[in-house]
Amino acid sequence: MAVVKVFMVAAMPFVLAEAVTGVLSLFAEPLQVPPTVGLGMSVDLAILAIGVLFLLLRLKLTEGAEQEERTAQKHARDPASQR
Numbered sequence: 001m002a003v004v005k006v007f008m009v010a011a012m013p014f015v016l017a018e019a020v021t022g023v024l025s026l027f028a029e030p031l032q033v034p035p036t037v038g039l040g041m042s043v044d045l046a047i048l049a050i051g052v053l054f055l056l057l058r059l060k061l062t063e064g065a066e067q068e069e070r071t072a073q074k075h076a077r078d079p080a081s082q083r
Contacts, residue, residue, distance in 0.1 A: 010058060014051040021047065 021043050025031040031040040 010054070011051075014047060014054075017047050018044075 021031060021040070025040055030038060031043065
């Protein structure tokens with residue numbers, strides 16, 4: 001269940017943003033990605049870039065938290081290492 005919650009918080013905003021731009025591109029010619037490179041491509045690239053940056057930040061924060069947890073566990077097992 002935690003995986004679903006993480007997906008909903010981390011990925012769902014980008015999924016929804018892509019869905020909205022996809023639907024809007026059906027009705028708004030400037031947002032259409034093919035056959036021209038214009039506003040539609042810019043919006044899609046911005047969403048992609050923000051999503052990738054968010055993913056990298058989340059991975060970095062997760063790695064940092066895991067490292068802190070390992071350090072705390074090590075100190076809990078070895079009281080001499082706390083000095």
